Amino acid sequence: NAGVTQTPKFQVLKTGQSMTLQCAQDMNHEYMSWYRQDPGMGLRLIHYSVGAGITDQGEVPNGYNVSRSTTEDFPLRLLSAAPSQTSVYFCASSYSMPRGQNEKLFFGSGTQLSVL
Amino acid sequence: AQTVTQSQPEMSVQEAETVTLSCTYDTSESNYYLFWYKQPPSRQMILVIRQEAYKQQNATENRFSVNFQKAAKSFSLKISDSQLGDTAMYFCAFMRGSNYQLIWGAGTKLIIKP
Numbered sequence: 685n686a687g688v689t690q691t692p693k694f695q696v697l698k699t700g701q702s703m704t705l706q707c708a709q710d711m712n713h714e715y716m717s718w719y720r721q722d723p724g725m726g727l728r729l730i731h732y733s734v735g736a737g738i739t740d741q742g743e744v745p746n747g748y749n750v751s752r753s754t755t756e757d758f759p760l761r762l763l764s765a766a767p768s769q770t771s772v773y774f775c776a777s778s779y780s781m782p783r784g785q786n787e788k789l790f791f792g793s794g795t796q797l798s799v800l
Numbered sequence: 801a802q803t804v805t806q807s808q809p810e811m812s813v814q815e816a817e818t819v820t821l822s823c824t825y826d827t828s829e830s831n832y833y834l835f836w837y838k839q840p841p842s843r844q845m846i847l848v849i850r851q852e853a854y855k856q857q858n859a860t861e862n863r864f865s866v867n868f869q870k871a872a873k874s875f876s877l878k879i880s881d882s883q884l885g886d887t888a889m890y891f892c893a894f895m896r897g898s899n900y901q902l903i904w905g906a907g908t909k910l911i912i913k914p
Contacts, residue, residue, distance in 0.1 A: 726804065726891060726904025727845075742901065774845065789902075791845035 686710045690775050690792035697765040697799045705760040705795050707775030713790070715778045716758040717742070718750065720771040721794070727774065733758055734780075765799045772796050804894050806905035813882055814913050820867075821877045821908050823892030831897030834868070834875045839907070840888040848890070851875065853897075879910075887912045 691706045709716065717732035729742030733752040747769060749761040758777075762769060775792040803826045813819045825834070836848040851859045851868050858866050863883075867876045879886055892905040 724906055726893070726906050727902070728904070729901060772843070774843075776845070788847055789845070794843040 688775055688777055688790050688792040690773075690795050692795060693793065694796045695798070697762075697797065699766060699799060701765050702761070702763050703765065705762075705773055705775075705797070707758045707760065707792060708756050709758075709775075709777045709790070710756065711777065711779070711790065712755060713777035714755070714780050716752065717776050718748070718758070718760045719774045719776065720744065720769075721774060722771050730760065730773075762797075767799045770797060770799045804892055804903050804905035806890075806892055806908050808908045809906075810909040810911070812911040812913055815882060815884060817882055818878060818880050819882055819910065821879075821890050821892075821910065823875045823877070823905055825873050825875065825892075825894045825903075827873070827894065827896070829896055833895040833897070834866075835893040835895070835902070836864070836866070836875075836877045837891045837893060838886075838888045839891065840885075845891075849877065882912045884912050884914060886910060 688709045714735045718730040719727040720730055721727050728744045730744055730748050731739055731742055731750040733739045736752050736755050739750050739752055752758055773795045776789045778789050805824045807822050832853045834851045838846045838848050849859050849861045849864050849866055851866055858868050863880045865878045889907045889909050891907045894903045
């Protein structure tokens with residue numbers, strides 16, 4: 685079972701470069717989301733999607749774009765990377781929008797991004 | 801604004817001992833959910849246990865149990881008979897019943913020593 689697959693696992697960028705972090709799930713989950721994890725802080729929600737064609741902003745959306753053209757894929761785009769975006773990025777999905785009862789969030793293994 | 805505080809950055813115990821991780825949260829809402837997630841060195845986030853605020857009974861999952869004190873806004877995790885595989889970062893998380901967004905604590909690094 686593949687679950688949630690994130691690529692790449694590691695990436696180094698120069699300031700101003702652009703790149704896309706890939707996230708794919710094979711569980712037919714409607715809900716997908718992107719988090720960033722910084723030292724000494726909890727995960728913070730960047731963007732999320734409740735289905736194909738529907739996206740919304742989370743807690744820290746600035747500097748990031750997302751799209752959801754298919755149920756399976758939810759890429760995160762950095763248009764002009766900044767050192768402040770150095771972080772570990774996690775993609776997570778669940779069958780439906782997590783409402784704390786039965787839905788379980790499945791996480792990818794993360795992408796370590798460094799912006800120099 | 802909702803906040804989640806984990807006051808213990810790091811803890812270590814001997815294998816087979818019992819350990820309790822602390823978590824406090826701040827909210828004015830009455831409908832919410834609380835979670836503990838485990839993140840081992842593999843970086844995968846794994847759900848350990850969840851608690852619905854409207855339930856009086858503390859949640860339990862095998863060796864893992866919580867002490868949910870709603871009035872004190874406290875949600876501690878107890879791990880009994882700790883094992884080497886329990887070594888990980890543990891995150892407490894709060895979900896508002898109104899918008900279902902997760903708010904995370906900064907984490908506690910737990911080390912189980914042989």
